[in-house]
Amino acid sequence: MATDKIVSIADLQAAASKILPSSTREFFNSGATDQVTVHENSAAYRKYRILPRVLKDVSNVNTTIPLFGRDIAFPLCVSPAGLQGMAHPDGELATSRACAKYGINMGVSSYANHSVEQITTAGNEVAPIHHVMQLYSMKDREKEKRIIRRAEAAGCKAIFLTADSPVLGVRYNEVRKTFQPPAGLAYPMMEKTSEQIQQQSHDDGFKSFNDDSHSWAREIPWLRSLTKMEIWIKGILTPEDVETAIEYGCDGVIISNHGGRQLDETPATLDVLPACAKVARGRIRIHIDGGIRSGNDIFKALALGAECCWVGRPMLWGLAVS
Template identity: 90%
Template sequence: MTDREKEARIVRRAEASGCKAIFLTADSPVLGVRYNEWRNGFQPPPGLGYPMIEKTSDQIQQESHDDGFSSFNSDSHSWAREIPWLRSITKMEIWIKGVLTSEDVETAIEYGCDGVIISNHGGRQLDETPATIDVLPACAKAARGRIRIHIDGGIRSGTDIFKALALGAECCWVGRPMLWGLAIAAI
């Protein structure tokens, strides 16, 4: 984050609330081009604040989604700076999300991370990223049991989960199927 003191407060609140891990997004220092959000003028509804990140509804309503992201997130983060700093302020596990290469798995191991999530953010953050299932075998091979490997992206069925586990993932994360299930009653 751009505000290190705010970040420390958030980490401490999370830990005090019983959270067990921090997940750092390693591959998106800038917000991806999201045409639908621009076209639709995406904005959270009035009255909705983000108390965890200390933003009121009024603050959120006064900025675009892109401006909110860029003012909040640092575009100069690095493993060498962030991981040791986080280790100095928390005992929570540190995971890296957005790993798509065996080199990043090795870097996560080098910096003492507890796990990685093989992720392309649902294919909506960066154009032309490989499917997570395609890079999983190389990442799992690089890990050689030294770090935990989870995967997300494209998991739509039990068969997808079985394939990911067979290719080296310990766990599969799902987002859209859960949201579709929740949305069905809203129609």
């Protein structure tokens, strides 16, 4: 498929899937175990229908929303997604530049192939842009502190604490083929060289740093003691956890199931959004990711209670065909 014929995200996925090596394609596109959740995330949007009102003046519609201290062009941001260097050599640098060009915010993954300093600089050279730093609970608290301090010094506005990953999701294709990032890609935020990465499996590498003893009582006060950045919780699927985030004074939550890559057979994020938004009652900001593939999808998510949508895979596919 020629890139000039790409008119939808489905076209983009198809074009990228033809270009990417099989191991990279499967890493980006696949989910955990039987991939029920990764498919239902998108399918959930097809259950809802839009009932338009007519003869309304839309000539001055304003799609901007305030987020992290500035207005963004419309309620869409790019999720933190690791290993973007597998899709394009510029990886996160190109993503940052694109987000700046179109006036939206970007999440930076702890598994980024470029440093947060390089990523924020790349975007700001195009236009003012705000970034957030995705973070895991780590066994090495000093390294975690360094990531936080580097992110804040680089201008990041928030920490997105990934809460749904006490262990790495079981992804059959990664196990069958012993997934390993290509040689030459490093994790500068994790302070790991390519050579160090190649010495472990992806799963063992995650186990070596991730702390499965994480908890609300341990993580949130500790983060508050270290940074003035906003603290958001990524990976919430229940009203009860929204309430807990409010109790701990978090600034926002992302309704997320990790793109179906963690625990399979969890519900689609859109299906749990209304209940989560209802319990929030305006006390905390509610964002969503997972399966968003069109403007109609964004409209449905906003109608059901989200303030903003975040996308990951479409950005990766875009990198691959650029």
